[in-house]
Amino acid sequence: MLEGSETYSGPAASLLVGLDMRHIRLCPAIAFNQIVGGRYKLHILCVLHRGPHRFGEIGRSLLKGGLGKPITPRILSRELKDLEQRGLIERKSYPVVPRKVEYSLAERGRALLPILAEIIRWGATGAHEEILEVA
Amino acid sequence: MLEGSETYSGPAASLLVGLDMRHIRLCPAIAFNQIVGGRYKLHILCVLHRGPHRFGEIGRSLLKGGLGKPITPRILSRELKDLEQRGLIERKSYPVVPRKVEYSLAERGRALLPILAEIIRWGATGAHEEILEVA
DNA sequence: CTGCATCCTTTGGGATACTG
């Protein structure tokens, strides 16, 4: 947040010339991290972009392309709840037994897909794996 | 990482059809978070994309569009070192007094600019500020 | 000016067990 009520003309402003960002006060890059930061959220959106998934399915899907360890139910539950509260995904519960709950991308979540696509394109060269090797 | 030596055909695969990702083992979205995750790294790249900046300048620039609090030297130093080790930025030290050190985007860092641009475009609608209000 | 050292607080994430 800025002191006073200036609008955002900061670091990101010149990246896309001709874009009207006079009403923006917060750097989108920071917001992006706050919204989909952490180990799983972005990956979850990745999974859901292919269609609705159930709780357990998401958990198993996170294993593929992930870092080896399965997400625990507690964390997955927390992440999903957070994404839902922010309106990025939708939760639909079916009154059957055994229980069935489906998660899917909401409009706000779909708005992130172009970013995701750009990340994937970046990863297609293998750049991300080289960079991580440094650690 | 996957068990065995399968290649990555996971969640992200369908986002960009026609892209050869058979050699990729790790979901780029996860790597992206590991590389530029945290409160500052993405914002730092934002700043540097406009040209070389000095240590102190970066610190001050992070204030604009940031979340109010200034970054402490210790953290800034750590972030810069990490970005440099991974080859995303370059450090150039001038032997003058008082000291002068300039940081700039390296090739690997510039490869991230399309992603950044997409994030900014997403932010231009104000979506990120609405979503963050939920908190 | 550009950092490093020390110490401390907060947050994120994992283990395990249990419930409707």
Add this chain to the structure above:
DNA sequence: CAGTATCCCAAAGGATGCAG
């Protein structure tokens, strides 16, 4: 199946002070 409850650990980040 879809979560919750408890407890715990590790990592991220902040405050303050000092140094080349």
